[in-house]
Amino acid sequence: MSSTETKQSVAPSATDRDERIQRVSFWKRALNRPELGALAGAVLVIAFFIVSASGTGMFTPAGIVNFLEVAAQLGIIATAAALLMIGGEFDLSIGSMIGLAGILIAIPAVEYGWPLWAAILLAFACAGLVGWINGNLVNKTGLPSFIVTLGFLFILRGLAIGVSRLLTGRTQIGGIQEHIPGDWFASLFSGEVATGLFSWMAANGWIATNFAGNPVVSGIPVSIVWWFGLTAVATWVLLCTPYGNWIFASGGDANAARNSGVPVHRVKISLFMFTAFSATIFACIQVMDTGSADTIRGLLKELEAIIAVVIGGALLTGGYGSAIGAALGALIFGMVQMGIFYTGVNTDWFQVFLGVMLLVAVLFNNYMRKKAMEAR
Amino acid sequence: MTTQTPMIEMRSVSKHFGSVIALSNISMKVYSGEVMCLLGDNGAGKSTLIKTLSGVHQPTHGDMLLDGKPARFKSPAYALDAGIATVFQDLAMVPLMSITRNFFMGREPTIGWGPLKRIDWKYADRIAKEEMARIGIDVRDPSQPVGTLSGGERQCVAIARAVYFGAKVLILDEPTSALGVKQASVVLRYIARARADGLAVIFITHNVHHAYPVADAFTLLSRGGSLGSFRKEEISREEVLNMMAGGAELENLDAELAEFQRNDRERKADGAPAPGHSESVAAAGHADAPAGERLASDR
Amino acid sequence: MTRLSHWFLASAATAALMAGTAAQAQAPQQDTSRFVMVTHGVPSDPFWSVVKNGAEAAADLVGAELEYRAPSTFDMARMQQLVQAAVASRPDGLILSFTDENALGSVVQNAVDNDIPVITINSGGDAARKYGARLHVGQSEYEAGKQAAERMQELGVKKGVCVNHEQGNQGLDQRCDGFVDGFNGNAEQLATTYDPTNIRNAIVAYLNEHNDVRGVLTLGALSAEPMIQAMREQGATDMFTLGTFDLSPGILKALDAGDLDFAIDQQQYMQGYLPVIFLDQFVKNGLLPAGDVATGPGFVTRENASQVIKLSSQGIR
Numbered sequence: 001m002s003s004t005e006t007k008q009s010v011a012p013s014a015t016d017r018d019e020r021i022q023r024v025s026f027w028k029r030a031l032n033r034p035e036l037g038a039l040a041g042a043v044l045v046i047a048f049f050i051v052s053a054s055g056t057g058m059f060t061p062a063g064i065v066n067f068l069e070v071a072a073q074l075g076i077i078a079t080a081a082a083l084l085m086i087g088g089e090f091d092l093s094i095g096s097m098i099g100l101a102g103i104l105i106a107i108p109a110v111e112y113g114w115p116l117w118a119a120i121l122l123a124f125a126c127a128g129l130v131g132w133i134n135g136n137l138v139n140k141t142g143l144p145s146f147i148v149t150l151g152f153l154f155i156l157r158g159l160a161i162g163v164s165r166l167l168t169g170r171t172q173i174g175g176i177q178e179h180i181p182g183d184w185f186a187s188l189f190s191g192e193v194a195t196g197l198f199s200w201m202a203a204n205g206w207i208a209t210n211f212a213g214n215p216v217v218s219g220i221p222v223s224i225v226w227w228f229g230l231t232a233v234a235t236w237v238l239l240c241t242p243y244g245n246w247i248f249a250s251g252g253d254a255n256a257a258r259n260s261g262v263p264v265h266r267v268k269i270s271l272f273m274f275t276a277f278s279a280t281i282f283a284c285i286q287v288m289d290t291g292s293a294d295t296i297r298g299l300l301k302e303l304e305a306i307i308a309v310v311i312g313g314a315l316l317t318g319g320y321g322s323a324i325g326a327a328l329g330a331l332i333f334g335m336v337q338m339g340i341f342y343t344g345v346n347t348d349w350f351q352v353f354l355g356v357m358l359l360v361a362v363l364f365n366n367y368m369r370k371k372a373m374e375a376r
Numbered sequence: 377m378t379t380q381t382p383m384i385e386m387r388s389v390s391k392h393f394g395s396v397i398a399l400s401n402i403s404m405k406v407y408s409g410e411v412m413c414l415l416g417d418n419g420a421g422k423s424t425l426i427k428t429l430s431g432v433h434q435p436t437h438g439d440m441l442l443d444g445k446p447a448r449f450k451s452p453a454y455a456l457d458a459g460i461a462t463v464f465q466d467l468a469m470v471p472l473m474s475i476t477r478n479f480f481m482g483r484e485p486t487i488g489w490g491p492l493k494r495i496d497w498k499y500a501d502r503i504a505k506e507e508m509a510r511i512g513i514d515v516r517d518p519s520q521p522v523g524t525l526s527g528g529e530r531q532c533v534a535i536a537r538a539v540y541f542g543a544k545v546l547i548l549d550e551p552t553s554a555l556g557v558k559q560a561s562v563v564l565r566y567i568a569r570a571r572a573d574g575l576a577v578i579f580i581t582h583n584v585h586h587a588y589p590v591a592d593a594f595t596l597l598s599r600g601g602s603l604g605s606f607r608k609e610e611i612s613r614e615e616v617l618n619m620m621a622g623g624a625e626l627e628n629l630d631a632e633l634a635e636f637q638r639n640d641r642e643r644k645a646d647g648a649p650a651p652g653h654s655e656s657v658a659a660a661g662h663a664d665a666p667a668g669e670r671l672a673s674d675r
Numbered sequence: 676m677t678r679l680s681h682w683f684l685a686s687a688a689t690a691a692l693m694a695g696t697a698a699q700a701q702a703p704q705q706d707t708s709r710f711v712m713v714t715h716g717v718p719s720d721p722f723w724s725v726v727k728n729g730a731e732a733a734a735d736l737v738g739a740e741l742e743y744r745a746p747s748t749f750d751m752a753r754m755q756q757l758v759q760a761a762v763a764s765r766p767d768g769l770i771l772s773f774t775d776e777n778a779l780g781s782v783v784q785n786a787v788d789n790d791i792p793v794i795t796i797n798s799g800g801d802a803a804r805k806y807g808a809r810l811h812v813g814q815s816e817y818e819a820g821k822q823a824a825e826r827m828q829e830l831g832v833k834k835g836v837c838v839n840h841e842q843g844n845q846g847l848d849q850r851c852d853g854f855v856d857g858f859n860g861n862a863e864q865l866a867t868t869y870d871p872t873n874i875r876n877a878i879v880a881y882l883n884e885h886n887d888v889r890g891v892l893t894l895g896a897l898s899a900e901p902m903i904q905a906m907r908e909q910g911a912t913d914m915f916t917l918g919t920f921d922l923s924p925g926i927l928k929a930l931d932a933g934d935l936d937f938a939i940d941q942q943q944y945m946q947g948y949l950p951v952i953f954l955d956q957f958v959k960n961g962l963l964p965a966g967d968v969a970t971g972p973g974f975v976t977r978e979n980a981s982q983v984i985k986l987s988s989q990g991i992r
Contacts, residue, residue, distance in 0.1 A: 062883065170721055170724050171724050172896055291925065294721070295718070297871070347865050347866035
């Protein structure tokens, strides 16, 4: 768009011109969004399973909740990882933080009789501290966050194992479910919502029964609610708030942002804290759900989160991406992970299948984005 | 004209870094509605001078006056608050972000209250569009990434932003050095407009050909000292060029090139052909503008 | 400056701390023996913490010094390096889980050549004998899997599924192979990841697609608890015959409640405890049992579950 060209294109009537602007910017906006490719990838994956898993239970309410739950848990940490990656940093300690947070919830509650809400608050406090340290180390040293958080990947996992072995002699702590009833804070992370609606639908015969002869879906797992909620909030923050603008600016060019008065350091610290918090939310949900904490929980989740964010159209170099894209990335990941059980493929080939599907989704995503850029 | 108070004035400002004297005894007055061109070769002290003006460095000796009142800036933020906006060469722009997002980066207009406080996009887009239109750039979609703009347009966004946020003094560090002729003219036109709006503009450049058309006054720097300030009517373009450290050098260069040419001609006469070679050297030797551009492009 | 001094203090403190532990490790009294135990169990696996507890208790009892080492992920190459390092440190006895003959055969040979008595635990007893290992304390994984299948068939199951959360682990693969063979091929393997939600939802998805499968076997506490939870959620515990390897507080509670039909216990505490006692006797008096010690498979069911619960919470079963 050169200046001479645009001057010629100035239309005489103001209202006329406004209409033209509206139309052009709508298309540009749609094609310009980072999540476009991920949406295309998700559609492709859904189409693949509709064909290859037709007649199976994958797209029944139960099947959908089944893979959505896996996607939701990943989506919770992917949202935070997306904000952080847009802000120009990585956090490789998310997975280990999940393991540690679970232990921090379980040990005080089960071994020392703390109320569950206090144990959860303890986990959140420790997560905040870890995020704060991560952020400060990255800010102060100027080292790549890749290296700094890699250190915490080992430190946090080691702490989880060391602490639980020291205090309990075990690496798995069970018996948490008994503590949940009556604890309003813990109930935020456990159970299902809209159970009434689903039992009503089952009573009307709108929901099929499962292998055990029960209504297949008794409600929406709380993890899915958290996932949608966090994605919505993160999208709002990114698109509508000054803080969101600062995240883009910090990731796009930290120096430029600083010169324009953006508190880059504070933005990065808060983003690292948010990833640690999201890992703790993940841990809470899983601990309440399974009734036990295990030091191995969250293994490789940091990688899955980054994969979901990148499938979602974010740039590894920062400054570009979206929370909705990360949610779509998590959806693709969850769908592929669970989908193999419906396709009849021998599960010996599980990882090959997972890898191929992800690759196809990413390549298609990339292709769509290129097409979109050409169309502009 | 000279009866009014200068917008910004430097009185015998010196800046020392340990034993190195980066600036010595610089005096300069810039009035509102005036463009002061700061000329000088590499190492003349231009960067130090801008950084002193914009609050990055504090002067070792001497005073700075803003609108007649003594001013001392502890950091660039203080200078910015006082109305001194500096557009550095990196422009403080994020290419992946939209024009509006860049325009309001760090100073986003908000509406709403509490957790619902949000950026007023309608207002922000309108202002960004208007401000760009004021300088003759019609932005069809202010949500398009800055990376899609040309270098000159980007420079203009940076300047427009500084002006919009209440700059009284605008310092432009080599705004045209990386630009082609057409792009440079866009920026120069905008500098003229900023002057018309009553800003005091300090325009740093290597390139006399860019400086001369828009400047009202020149200050020439050489090796940390000032060669003096001149009103435009007191000095011609050639004089400015000669006074710059490069002026004498360029004369020598011309002489050397002429020498090469002569040698070539002799060789040709001896029967050893060097086809096309001599012509291209001659062309480079005679045209001042490319030489100036070449100087400007090395930072 | 202050930062520098902090840094200095911190490194000094760390150095002091490390020197302390090193002094502890390197200065045993003349008459205490030093045994090294190397296992393939990742430190976070609840099964192996019990083995470690047993070994530590035995070492305390006989006054020997015990070093426990394990790779942080399931990695045979890393395990091989750990055993080599252990041999190089010239312990009075070496205890290791012999999961992979190809990776560990030569290092066991090396230990034996250096007059270090070797006892294998957990898996791979027969193979290790070839390389000069003295004794095996453990159970045959394949046999245990087969017995699980037989138990399920006794309970009326026609078709079963074996949930493998760590494909590529020879021990776990053998359990599943035994299970599938025990069913004469009327069983399948279901590969999952470590993630409990993933395991649970994979089991639910699989069972929804395979209506005739009525027996589910998991290979450890890691996958058993998500399975039990899925069954409870669906109210389907009575519909299926559910079995698992290993014990954990959660598994024992499920046994006690009748939600789980059986757990195969290999009494892994003994796999830690006994080798230390044996090696101590061998070093002191030259005594060693003449044959391998089978610590399992033993079936824990509802009948004997309650008595095991207490021990399990103490990390003994």
